[in-house]
Amino acid sequence: MGRGPSIEGRKNAEDAKRGKVFTKLIREITIATRGGVPDPTLNAALRAAVDKALAVNMPKDNIERAIKRASGADGGAKLEEVRYEGYGPGGVALIIDCFTDNATRTVADVRHALSKHGGNLGTSGSVSFQFTRCGELAFATEGDEAQEEKVLEAALEAGADDVVNEDGESTVLCAPEAFGAVQQALLGAGLHPLHAGVGMRPNNRVAVPEEAVETLQDLLAKLDALDDVSEVYHNALLPTSE
Template structure:
């Protein structure tokens, strides 16, 4: 009779997953600190990156080292942000944001992943026009109408564009340039978000056949495994989110 994964095996897998998450968070903090403003209070992007790291149980020492590395005080590698655009299986538009110290490696890995899954790497601007830089702030409501109403009122008063209630969650949407102001206003209203981030949101989502969806999921998971890849955006209407 076969045995399932051992406790040690599961722990090693969880440790590896956690290390990968930390790698991506550290890179985000490093890049956010490159502006020269190393105080999160005066650097909204750095504040968001630090908040994510703390939520993931990263130690303050690790966060401070990443900030020093980004500021140049710690002699760290020169991390760069680079965006790749292309098409996945079924013509699905994909944006892949990377944070890397080696753009040659990053583009080669991204191109290989796309090609292997029936897609192709495009030129700058080839798909980004189908997306808009949008603030997404997500709250758990459990379908509580009173809480949904409170979030709606606070969000619209703060300058948000819309609030989408679905599956026991309320997602506040706002223009990218208003994101930090809206986020702070909602915090001040005593509302604690489950997640908050600036994303590239597609104007429209396209349905894909089941066989293409399977290949697309495999592509997304492949890309997520690449250390250089920071965020992935696409315009496919998947039946369920990709497991992270």
């Protein structure tokens, strides 16, 4: 009989996956630190990046080292934040945010992934008008009307703009500059988000032709696997997994 993957093999795979996530988050912390002050209480972007790192159990020592390194003259490679826009299979609009020390390499990697999956790179502004930058905090509320009501009441009291219930989650929406205050108010109400951050939310989602769904999902996975890519936003209405 064949043997499945060993415990050690699975652990190594999980460690590698976690390492890639940590690398992306450290880059985000670095950019946020250099874009403001090295204090999460005074730098909303840094606070959001630190919260994301803590949510995936990144050790606090790693976070503190990243902030210290980014705020000092350590001679490290200079990172820059770049955004690419384009289209995927089925005409899906894509925004691809990256942190890189070599934009030439990054754009080549992104263009290659798009072209291999029937997509193409667009010009700046070609799809961003279809998205709105906002703060989002998602809470698990599936089948729990009392929890939905609790999230709604706390969000409105915190000054959020809206709450959207979809796919078993209640997503609180707010202005980017209000994200920190809304997040703290919701945490104070005993609500802990599944994920939270400031990003690009599509104004409308578009249906994807059935024959393009698998290709699009593969493209999204390939983009996410690129070391320089931090976030990928799209406006596709994808089928939910059963």
